[in-house]
Amino acid sequence: MKVDTLLTGGMIVTAQDRFVGALGIRDGRVACLLDSAAGVDAQQVIDVSGKYIIPGAIDAHVHFQDPGSPEREDLEHGTRACAVGGITTAISQPVNNPPVFDVATYRETLAGYEGRSYVDYGLHGGASSGNLDQIELLWTETGAPALKMMMCYSPKSYGMVDDGQLYRIMQILQKHDGLAYIHAENQAIVETLEKQLRAEGRTDPLSYLASRPSWVETEAVRRALILAEQTGCRVILAHVSCADSLEMIGEARGRGVSVFAESCPHFFTFIDEDIVEHGPYLKFSPVMRDEPNLRRLWELLAGGAVQTIGSDHCPYAPEEKTPGLTNIWDAPNGVPGLEVLLPVLLDGVSRGQLSMERLVEVTSLNPAKIYGLYPRKGHLSPGADADLVVVDPSLVKTLDLQDLQTKCPYSPYLGKTFRGWPIMTMVRGVSVAEGGAITGAAGHGRYVSRTN
Amino acid sequence: MKVDTLLTGGMIVTAQDRFVGALGIRDGRVACLLDSAAGVDAQQVIDVSGKYIIPGAIDAHVHFQDPGSPEREDLEHGTRACAVGGITTAISQPVNNPPVFDVATYRETLAGYEGRSYVDYGLHGGASSGNLDQIELLWTETGAPALKMMMCYSPKSYGMVDDGQLYRIMQILQKHDGLAYIHAENQAIVETLEKQLRAEGRTDPLSYLASRPSWVETEAVRRALILAEQTGCRVILAHVSCADSLEMIGEARGRGVSVFAESCPHFFTFIDEDIVEHGPYLKFSPVMRDEPNLRRLWELLAGGAVQTIGSDHCPYAPEEKTPGLTNIWDAPNGVPGLEVLLPVLLDGVSRGQLSMERLVEVTSLNPAKIYGLYPRKGHLSPGADADLVVVDPSLVKTLDLQDLQTKCPYSPYLGKTFRGWPIMTMVRGVSVAEGGAITGAAGHGRYVSRTN
Amino acid sequence: MKVDTLLTGGMIVTAQDRFVGALGIRDGRVACLLDSAAGVDAQQVIDVSGKYIIPGAIDAHVHFQDPGSPEREDLEHGTRACAVGGITTAISQPVNNPPVFDVATYRETLAGYEGRSYVDYGLHGGASSGNLDQIELLWTETGAPALKMMMCYSPKSYGMVDDGQLYRIMQILQKHDGLAYIHAENQAIVETLEKQLRAEGRTDPLSYLASRPSWVETEAVRRALILAEQTGCRVILAHVSCADSLEMIGEARGRGVSVFAESCPHFFTFIDEDIVEHGPYLKFSPVMRDEPNLRRLWELLAGGAVQTIGSDHCPYAPEEKTPGLTNIWDAPNGVPGLEVLLPVLLDGVSRGQLSMERLVEVTSLNPAKIYGLYPRKGHLSPGADADLVVVDPSLVKTLDLQDLQTKCPYSPYLGKTFRGWPIMTMVRGVSVAEGGAITGAAGHGRYVSRTN
Amino acid sequence: MKVDTLLTGGMIVTAQDRFVGALGIRDGRVACLLDSAAGVDAQQVIDVSGKYIIPGAIDAHVHFQDPGSPEREDLEHGTRACAVGGITTAISQPVNNPPVFDVATYRETLAGYEGRSYVDYGLHGGASSGNLDQIELLWTETGAPALKMMMCYSPKSYGMVDDGQLYRIMQILQKHDGLAYIHAENQAIVETLEKQLRAEGRTDPLSYLASRPSWVETEAVRRALILAEQTGCRVILAHVSCADSLEMIGEARGRGVSVFAESCPHFFTFIDEDIVEHGPYLKFSPVMRDEPNLRRLWELLAGGAVQTIGSDHCPYAPEEKTPGLTNIWDAPNGVPGLEVLLPVLLDGVSRGQLSMERLVEVTSLNPAKIYGLYPRKGHLSPGADADLVVVDPSLVKTLDLQDLQTKCPYSPYLGKTFRGWPIMTMVRGVSVAEGGAITGAAGHGRYVSRTN
Ligand SMILES: [Zn+2]
Ligand SMILES: [Zn+2]
Ligand SMILES: [Zn+2]
Ligand SMILES: [Zn+2]
Ligand SMILES: [Zn+2]
Ligand SMILES: [Zn+2]
Ligand SMILES: [Zn+2]
Ligand SMILES: [Zn+2]
Incomplete structure (x- = not known):
């Protein structure tokens, strides 16, 4: 042989x-x-x-910001970070400039990726209030593993969908066994709270957390679950931060709803008060929660309530983040994470918080199956x-x-020690x-x- | 090579x-x-x-009734039925005569099995009100994959446990990461309803069903879940018949409780009114439910809410069953099932009701892991x-x-056609x-x- | 004496x-x-x-449409209908032309009512996306029993509030122990469904029902409850049509949330399919539900899950309704009800579906207390x-x-027989x-x- | 006039x-x-x-222990305490010697009360495992406001009922619109925990609390609610101590189940750690809970989740309690309370924790209606x-x-100051x-x- x-x-x-x-x-x-x-x-x-x-990690939540923002990240640097981080397939988010809102842009974006990547890559399509008439083709005429949509602005330039649009998109995707990939936070509440905090003169890091309390996420998750149940569409909830959200999703799954939960390395590392030290470098959404939530997240991860881990790698240029040092509202939302996705989880394995099999399930097999990359990816048969x-x-x-191989020259993880690394x-x-x-x-x- | x-x-x-x-x-x-x-x-x-x-099926719910009742079944016949049915490991229930209530009996029962089986086999220990002082040794000094206990009489000779005993057993097992395997029905309610139905002169097959309505199971399942949550003990609920029970268990799992659900081929084949035709040959407990429940069971099986399928193979001698033809109360509870466990599910695969992977998960990998037989059993690495x-x-x-290879010369499945068979x-x-x-x-x- | x-x-x-x-x-x-x-x-x-x-009924949900639409209704005719119907206090909805969105309009509207009414009357203030800066004064500087707001257009000219505005209004009202009176339906979903049905060429009465399924209400009710719980504001949900909504509200009340449920006579009289016969004359929102829901409503009313009954009297001119005979979308939403509010309930008393005390509670004492008219109104001490x-x-x-004393010359109740009338x-x-x-x-x- | x-x-x-x-x-x-x-x-x-x-209080939960234990309490002393405490009707519990388990005993007990009472009085019937054949007559042939039954021993001499018996009793009572009055705690769990604590050598007051954790009550309450829902029988849950139980009951009520919650003055006064100071004098069941629970109880009382307040006045002779000073297990369960029922609540009124109307509702109108004493009692029309x-x-x-007018010469309330007293x-x-x-x-x- x-x-x-x-x-x-x-x-x-x-x-x-x-x-x-x-x-x-x-x-x-x-x-x-x-x-x-x-x-x-x-x-x-x-x-x-x-x-x-172990099978290589599949990170379905990467913002290469390519094309559009080379000062933040690009495919070369991003996939170099993947390579050292043990991520063998990275699926690019459509939140670029231009965003991936139609088949032509999908193809052009891919054409632009040709010959530049260090690891295998996919590309999500995007859905927003403006491209409802493109949804069906974007799904049927491309190889997009999911269509990404926001229940809140993230960022505003990408737009968002209201409940009716979300319902409509789910109806269309359901016909083709498509997958709706949803950022679930209640935009109107976030906006109102932010306005109130700004009006009170708050500019400190904690005020940003106060603008996005847990129920801003849990309410939106519940609403997304209702729509998933009504339409029968497959749904994955992006970057879930609250243990309560995971329990709701778990209960819906227990009832047979086709819904999945993604969480992120930063929610397994940082807690709310860490923002006092790191300020804009830990500014992202949804936000970090309290310490009991962190503990529950690890338990729920081990117990099966998280189906995938995505890095939500989303760097910004240092000069974009620094204004947040004096006024937290002046920094954009996002944190790099490609190099640490596996170390964060491997360190959890070393502390007995989850098994290596479970790590493989959430970083490789589950994403491969959920995003339709299986049987080529996700296992070693x-x-x-x-x-x-x-x-x-x-x-x-x-x-x-x-x-760090990413273009991003800062990371809130610097100085953190992990046991267990890809070699x-x-x-x-x-x-x-x-x-x-x-x-x-x-x-x-x-x-x-x-x-x- | x-x-x-x-x-x-x-x-x-x-x-x-x-x-x-x-x-x-x-x-x-x-x-x-x-x-x-x-x-x-x-x-x-x-x-x-x-x-x-596919990996051979592991059936953790087999009543060989050996030693004790050779007129019903024995290890030879039972494991021949396993062999033709695609069951490569059968775990014997402890409900024999004598029941497996202590280490000595465990060893003697195993000694009696020596050299007689056609397939690999395990042996569960038993727990009842009378052997609480044996629980710890029965777990630590034997290779029992689980201890089986009843929240109702099934049969009366085996005894049952009240909530306090169940709690105590779970406490002991939890210390050793043990597994409580529970038949959950509310004994006092069943008794009361049966007494009332008998007093009304009811002897027809449907009266038996009336003595065990769904809530007799769902109430007991809920109680078992409360105890599982309080003690942290790993628990598997035997032969779950109600979709509502599965949803409750699924929700508890979603919250991170270490609980598993077993269901049986007969619940995926028969519905309540079938007892009119088959009478005592479809008399077992819990009972079959209505047609909407059957449909939900298939959906929940596909969706992941069932973790294992056990046959609950439990034959009785024909002369024990026939009195039930005139008076349903006069027949014992049990149905054979070893030969049909896989065909029932394979037929479901052929109709698109579940994937072959899911079939393998519930018949092999999951039982191997839940019952501690992994990594020797349950997969093909x-x-x-x-x-x-x-x-x-x-x-x-x-x-x-x-x-049929079993000793049991009747089966309610005779005449049923399945697509997909072990060859x-x-x-x-x-x-x-x-x-x-x-x-x-x-x-x-x-x-x-x-x-x- | x-x-x-x-x-x-x-x-x-x-x-x-x-x-x-x-x-x-x-x-x-x-x-x-x-x-x-x-x-x-x-x-x-x-x-x-x-x-x-019995104490006179207090109907807090009356659309006199005065000033603004004299062809539909006015204070004289409306309060004459109150008088014969046993309504001794009618609280006018702010959905007039102009709507009651500030203190000046509140006072002018009241000035216009001077000397014209047959029964005592109150006037609600209104809240919408455009008058958030008026909310506080509208509550503190007027005698408004509640501020009415819509989570959907009803009608579009009145406007609606998004979740952030709803939250803000509740915050303001909470400071003054104010009351938010909410029409809860999910606007975005209704719009999407209506557009789809229209696109399919549907113009029949049932298509209107299809545009507002139960979950359009239950989702919005749940959202309103979350906001009520977060802000601590007193909330009354207008014209609840679904037994499921009432159960959710009842459970929130059971937990101590300050929330009330209003329902309407038409939900206790008509079911979905009645729209086939009556067409535009039974077009209102939320819509009628199925027969099992009707039965549950009566049970929940008797059991305490409904706190008030309001007529939601909202006539339109016949020439506005008739276009709906050929195309259901072409009729406005609303139904008259002042004369039948008590007869519908008294007939229920005669059939044993609720007690006279309970009738008094939901038609008089509860509204008096909820809307701050007690102790002058609502009892006979x-x-x-x-x-x-x-x-x-x-x-x-x-x-x-x-x-009929109302200006409205049609009523879907015509020909209906009731036992029990105000004399x-x-x-x-x-x-x-x-x-x-x-x-x-x-x-x-x-x-x-x-x-x- | x-x-x-x-x-x-x-x-x-x-x-x-x-x-x-x-x-x-x-x-x-x-x-x-x-x-x-x-x-x-x-x-x-x-x-x-x-x-x-205000209308006189109706205390439906009084243990006069008459006949049977004159050293503890008797009708004369007990009703003198009622008189000074503002209780105008006291309903005697059937937990006497002999217990009120049949019509003859009911009548004999009443005969013994003739001419001795200072306030009006009623008498509950009793139900236990031994008198199921007496239930129907005990309800139909006497004026008993309710039949009292225990899901745990309280005390052992009275006996208890299992789920089947409880179901049977509810079935019988339901036929006659009867009322089941239930002490809900899980006996088997209590027994197991007590045995474990005793085996560990624990004799301190806190060990008693440890034998009856909250879930011992919430589990039993949930079970009682399932039976109430299945049988349709009216049910009142005695001396509810946990806010969680009240929320469950409130949710069932929200769904239309005919169930009521009674709580007691001691749960509104003492918390768990008070037992360290008072030892056997605060030994009763269910037990006091933590401080957050106490706060939630007051909120739930104000919000409507408690329907009646009963004193559960149950004195023991001092020489029966004193052994508990050295070994908590050696004291019987019970606390006096007739003189303080109203002061505890009036003090709450003075602190703004509930309204006087609400006080009247839970102490007078509700018990009058629930126990069938209305319209003679419970109001002032x-x-x-x-x-x-x-x-x-x-x-x-x-x-x-x-x-104190009671025979009981001790009270954990001595030295407590209240604002608001019956004069x-x-x-x-x-x-x-x-x-x-x-x-x-x-x-x-x-x-x-x-x-x-
Ligand atoms: Zn996002
Ligand atoms: Zn992202
Ligand atoms: Zn069993
Ligand atoms: Zn079995
Ligand atoms: Zn409305
Ligand atoms: Zn209206
Ligand atoms: Zn008691
Ligand atoms: Zn008592």
């Missing part, structure tokens, strides 16, 4: 499985899973004894793309500025990063369309 | 995965999963092109026991008396049944202990 | 009480409640033996205004065109209607301000 | 009403309610200017019994040993207590049967 590459001695972990054995790669795909390396003829043998081999990460579970490292990332059998350094090349990454 | 047996050309389906490829077996274990058979040196090659290869079933998804067959069953790499005929031998089956 | 008028022999019924006795009136107020008439010196004695004496209705519980009469109405001790005929005079009715 | 007694100048308060005026009494009944005393010919005029006149209390709302007094109590027009001193006579009190 011949393979190109043979990884031996590792603990291979999938969403449900683990075994110590060997994994053979041929032509960029998994060729075999073996109990031993005996009798295999490999061009290259890599001994990963004592390490984990023979025939699947050999997208994988070798993890050193006992490596302890503190995030340092030079660990090699392979995309379709080719190493793209090792030990935090890029080993791949721009252009190795290919576009991945949804399959259904 | 050398293997003993190579299955080629099949669609290998696990709980999360599917791919067309080859599966190699060596020394009774899965040696490799391959994209092609090329370059493999196998003693035996079996071409299963066009068929599915290298190193796992080569327990598998080859399924012909397009075989249409009507269940006939001669298809070969392997236990640790050895064929034990093919085309409905036994190919294995008594004694091939081995005891499987829980691993944690 | 001297009184002006003595009613003798009647069964005096209040919200909690009933006794056979005499009621003395002096200077327009209740002077005494007596076990017998002995020893009382009365100018006028009215024997009402065999009849009920000494000192209270002698606003009362003599009811003949055994009078059976079919509503006929000549029974005399007194406002502050003066008879204003007897046996369906007007005995009072325009100008007897006085403005009633809220007292707190 | 002639009356025997005229109370003038007081603020007359009923459950819904208040007005300043005069109240005339003739032949023990209310003859008239007047706006002024002018023209009334009264034998006796009592000026109560500046005071409140002409024709009703002149049972009333004159309250001085500004009297501030500290409870002292000599204020005169009249039963059927006759003064029975004034200024804390007895003015009535044994034998003035009469038996009151339920009227329906």
Whole structure:
């Protein structure tokens, strides 16, 4: 039996499985899973004894802001960050300039990505009040894994949808088994609270949190669930921050509603009062909650109430963030996160807060299935793309500025120490990063369309 | 690369995965999963092109009634039925004579099973009002996957537990990460209703159903959930019949409670009024519900609200059932089911009611994990026991008396036609049944202990 | 002891009480409640033996459409209908032309009412997206019992409020223990559904119902409850049509939220399919529901889940309604109801669906207290205004065109027979209607301000 | 107009009403309610200017323990305490020796009460596992306002009912619109926890609280609600201690279930940690909860979620309580409360925690209606019994040993100061207590049967 590459001695972990054995790669795909390396003829043998081999992470929530805002991020830098972070497929959010609101823009955006990416990538379509007549084609004529829509401005230039538009979009998507990807916060309430706080002269970081209390999210989540139940449309709720929201979603799932919950690394790391120290660098939406919520999030993640983790990587240029140091309202919302998505969760594994299988489920198998990338992505069975990460579970490292590959020169995670890091990332059998350094090349990454 | 047996050309389906490829077996274990058979040196090659290869079913709810009632069933006949039915591991319920209420009986029962089984087997311990002082040892000193307890008499000879005893048992099990396996119905209500119906002179089959309305189950399930939440004990609710119960359990799971739901093939086949035709042969508890409930059960199964399917195979001698033809109260509760567990679900797959992956999850991976048999059982990764079933998804067959291997000479399923049948069953790499005929031998089956 | 008028022999019924006795009136107020008439010196004695004496109804939901639309209704005609219908205080909705959106308009509207009314009257203030800066004064500087606001257009000319505005209004009212009176339907959904139905070419009456399914109301009610709970503002939900909404409100009340539910006579009379016969004459919003809902409404009314009944009397000129006969979308929303509010409920009393005490509670005491008219209105204790209705519980009469005093020359209630009718109405001790005929005079009715 | 007694100048308060005026009494009944005393010919005029006149309290939860335990309490002493406390009707619990389990005992118990009581009294029947065949007669052949039953032992000698018996009793009562009065705690859990605590050597007061955590009550309340909903029987839950229970009951009421909640003065006064100081003198069941619960109870009382307040007056002889000082398990459960029921609530009125109307509703009108004593009791309309209390709302007094009329020589309320005290109590027009001193006579009190 011949393979190109043979990884031996590792603990291979999938969403449900683990075994110590060997994994053979041929032509960029998994060729075999073996109990031993005996009798295999490999061009290259890599001994990963004592390490984990997991399917590469699929991050469906990345704002490359490309095209449009090269001062913030671009595909090259963003996917370099993916490579070192163990993210083998990144799905670009449509919140660019221009936003991905029709088939032509979808195609042009993809054309612009050609030959520039270090890892595989997808591209979401976008839905907003202005492009309802484009929704059906945007779904049927492109490979978009989901259409992204906002129940609040995020940012205002992208627009939002009211309940009627949301209902209409869900109706259309439901006909094609489409997926509505929803930022759920109550815009009118946020606006009112912000106006009141500004009128009171508040400019401090905590005032931003006060403008987006938990119920701003839970109310909108509940409304989205009602619409999901009425239309039968598949729905994923983006960046859920409240344990209460997750419980509501979990109960709807328990009743059989086709709804999924995404959460983000920052909600598993920071709490509300951290904004006092970090100010605009921890300004994003929804906001961080209190410490009991953080604890419940970890429990709910372990228990199954979170289906995917997305980074919501969304850098802004430093000069855009600094005005927020004196007036929190003057900074845009967003935080980088590609390099830390896996370390945050691996550190949780090291502390016993979730199993490695669960980590794989929420970072790889679930997103692959929810976003229609399965069976090429999301698992390591023979025939699947050999997208994988070798993890050193006992490596302890503190995030340092030079660990960052993103264009974004700041991170609230700097100085944080995690146990458990990716030490090699392979995309379709080719190493793209090792030990935090890029080993791949721009252009190795290919576009991945949804399959259904 | 050398293997003993190579299955080629099949669609290998696990709980999360599917791919067309080859599966190699060596020394009774899965040696490799391959994209092609090329370059493999196998003693035996079996071409299963066009068929599915799935992990063997694990049926955790089998009443062999052995020792104690050889006129009803015994290990030999029961495990022959498993073999043809695609059940590679059967876990014996402790409701025997003597019941498995202490370590000594556990060991004696196992000793009595030695050399008689056609498939692998486990043995649950039992808990009742009389053996609270044995619970801890029964869990820590045996390989019991769960302790079975009743919130109602089923049967009376086994006894039951009140809420205080249930709480105490859960407390003890929680300390050791044990599993409480609970038959949840409200005994006092059942008794009262039965007494009233008998006093009214009711002896017809429907009167039996009237003695166990849905809320008799939902109330007890809710109570069990409260205790699970208070103690933190892992709990599995046996043979759940009501969609409402599943929703309650699903909501508790959504909140992070460690609780699981088992349901049974008969609830996916029969509805309440079928008892008019079948009388005592469809007398079991909990009872069948109405047609809308049946439809919701299939939806909830597909949606994830059922974690395991157990047959609750529980035959009685024909002479015990026949008195029920004239007076429904005079028949004991129980129905056979080993041969039909997979066909009932495979037929659902053929009608699009659930995916093959989901079938594998509820019949194999989930029970393996819940009952601590994983990683030996429940999946087909290298190193796992080569327990598998080859399924012909397009075989249409009507269940006939001669298809039954159990001692029980009747079945309410006779005459029912299913699309999708097991055509070969392997236990640790050895064929034990093919085309409905036994190919294995008594004694091939081995005891499987829980691993944690 | 001297009184002006003595009613003798009647069964005096209040919200909690009933006794056979005499009621003395002096200077327009209740002077005494007596076990017998002995020893009382009365100018006028009215024997009402065999009849009920109940506090006059307070209808807080009347669209006089005055000023602005004299072709539809005006204060004279509307309050004549009140007089014969047993409504002794009518609170005018602010949905006039001009709408009552500021203090000046409030005062001008009241000035225009001077000397024209047959019964006592109040006037609600109005809130909409355009007058947020007027809310505080409108509450503190007028006697408005509530501020009325819409979560949907009803009609479009009045405007509506989004969640942020609703929240802001509730905040302001909460500071002054004010009352938000809310029409709760989801505008965006209604609009979307209507557009879809129109696009399908639907113009039939049932298509109108299809544009406002139950969840359009229940979703908005739930949202209003969330805002009520967040702000602590007192809230009354107008014209609740769904039993599910009432249960949600009841549960919030059970938790201690200060929220009230109003329902209307038409929801206790008509069901969805009645629109096929009546077309535009049964077009209003929210819409009628199915028959099981109607039955649940009566049960919930008896059980306490409805706090007030308002007529939502809202006539349109016949020529405005007739276009709806050919195209349901071409008719405006509204139905007259002043003359039938009490007969609909009294008929329910005669059928045993609610007690006379409960009728008094929802038609008089509760509205008096909720809207701040108590202690002058809403009961018959000494000192209270002698606003009362003599009811003949055994009078059976079919509503006929000549029974109508309103300007509106049609009614879907025509031809309906009720058991139980007002036979005399007194406002502050003066008879204003007897046996369906007007005995009072325009100008007897006085403005009633809220007292707190 | 002639009356025997005229109370003038007081603020007359009923459950819904208040007005300043005069109240005339003739032949023990209310003859008239007047706006002024002018023209009334009264034998006796009592000026109560500046005071409140409220309907006498009806305490449906009094353990006179008569016959059976004269060392604890008896009818004479108990009803003297009622008289000074403003309780004009006391309903005796059936938990005597012998317990009131059949018609004969009911009659004998009543016969024994003849001529001994200072206030009017009723007598509940009892239900337990042993007297199911007596339930129907006990309801139909006596004037019992309710049948009292326990879901736990309280005390063991009285017995309890299991769910089946409870269901059966509710079925029987439902046929006759009867009322099930239920002590809801989960016996099996209490027993288990107590056994565990004793086994740990715990004998301190807090260990008693640990044996009856909140969920012991909430679980049983939920179960009782399920049975109430299934049978349609009217149910009142005795001495509810948890705000969570009240919310569940409130939600069931919101759905239309006929269920009522009683709470007790001690739950509005003491919190869990007070047992450290008072030990056995604050030992009763259910137990006191934490401070947030106390705050929520007051809110829920004001908001309507409590329907009646009963004292659960249940004294034990001092020598029975003292062993609890060294070992909390050695004291019986019970606390006296007749003298403080009204002061505890009046003090709440003085602090603005509830209105006087609400106080009247829960202490008089509601119990009169729930227990079938209305229209003779519970209000002050002409024709009703002149049972009333004159309250001085500004009297501030500290409870002292000599204020107690009960036989019980201790009280955890001693030293507590309340603002608002009864200063005169009249039963059927006759003064029975004034200024804390007895003015009535044994034998003035009469038996009151339920009227329906
Ligand atoms: Zn977002
Ligand atoms: Zn985002
Ligand atoms: Zn069972
Ligand atoms: Zn069983
Ligand atoms: Zn309206
Ligand atoms: Zn209206
Ligand atoms: Zn009790
Ligand atoms: Zn008691």
